[in-house]
Amino acid sequence: MKLLPEHIAAAENCIRPFFERDHSGHDWDHIQRVRRTALFLCKEEGCSDELTVDLIALLHDVGDDKLYSSQEEAQSALQSVLQQIQLDDEYLKFILEAVQCISYSGGCTQKQIPIEAAIVRDADRLDAMGAIGIARAFTYGGAIGSRFHDEKIQVRHEMTKEAYRTEKSTVINHFHEKLLKLKDLMLTDSGKKAANHRHKYMEEFVKQFLKEWGDPHETADSGKH
Ligand code: ADP
Numbered sequence: 658m659k660l661l662p663e664h665i666a667a668a669e670n671c672i673r674p675f676f677e678r679d680h681s682g683h684d685w686d687h688i689q690r691v692r693r694t695a696l697f698l699c700k701e702e703g704c705s706d707e708l709t710v711d712l713i714a715l716l717h718d719v720g721d722d723k724l725y726s727s728q729e730e731a732q733s734a735l736q737s738v739l740q741q742i743q744l745d746d747e748y749l750k751f752i753l754e755a756v757q758c759i760s761y762s763g764g765c766t767q768k769q770i771p772i773e774a775a776i777v778r779d780a781d782r783l784d785a786m787g788a789i790g791i792a793r794a795f796t797y798g799g800a801i802g803s804r805f806h807d808e809k810i811q812v813r814h815e816m817t818k819e820a821y822r823t824e825k826s827t828v829i830n831h832f833h834e835k836l837l838k839l840k841d842l843m844l845t846d847s848g849k850k851a852a853n854h855r856h857k858y859m860e861e862f863v864k865q866f867l868k869e870w871g872d873p874h875e876t877a878d879s880g881k882h
Pocket residue numbers: 681682683723760761762781784785790793794795797798803826827828831835836
């Protein structure tokens with residue numbers, strides 16, 4: 658089926674109020690940034706189906722179970738948006754599977770993932786990196802009551818989805834547990850390129866943070882007195 662700008666507008670109207678109420682790092686601004694980055698990667702990758710990439714980006718957090726009170730509610734949220742924008746059955750199945758491939762813990766292997774979904778997955782991960790990623794991590798940490806840093810709390814190298822969501826950690830540990838690993842998880846070449854820059858920026862940030870944490874005389878611009 659041929660996707661039209663009207664389908665995108667219908668999806669936007671349907672989901673925007675939900676994401677405008679979110680304060681857990683998946684707000685409407687996040688969705689908009691992921692769409693922009695995904696369209697940029699789409700051009701770089703020579704992928705011709707911009708509208709499909711845009712629709713997947715728009716829907717990528719709809720139906721993510723952490724944003725709903727139950728798994729059933731999460732699943733039906735995505736189904737119901739898709740029904741309202743009236744896609745034909747085959748295309749609807751493609752979009753549904755693509756959206757389910759996106760989340761960090763989510764289902765597809767690298768080989769199965771269609772290029773349109775790979776692009777959005779990279780765009781979503783890029784939004785957790787660099788200056789924006791740092792801002793999101795501290796916003797999220799503040800919202801769940803995490804401390805910036807605590808030398809006594811160990812970095813967790815292996816953890817279940819449950820532990821990732823519920824155990825107490827610190828924002829600085831989150832960089833080691835997730836954010837500094839994202840660079841090596843990029844799927845597209847242009848995603849890898851963009852990730853390198855954002856990765857270096859985060860590494861610098863963590864280095865400087867720990868310097869200041871340990872040395873009250875350290876300043877952000879020179880480090881010398
Ligand atoms: P995703 O849907 O990308 O898997 P998450 O819900 O895990 O996203 O995270 C949303 C944002 O909040 C990301 O930028 C992520 O880095 C940040 N975040 C998630 N968990 C933590 C945490 N424990 N401490 C700090 N930031 C976190």
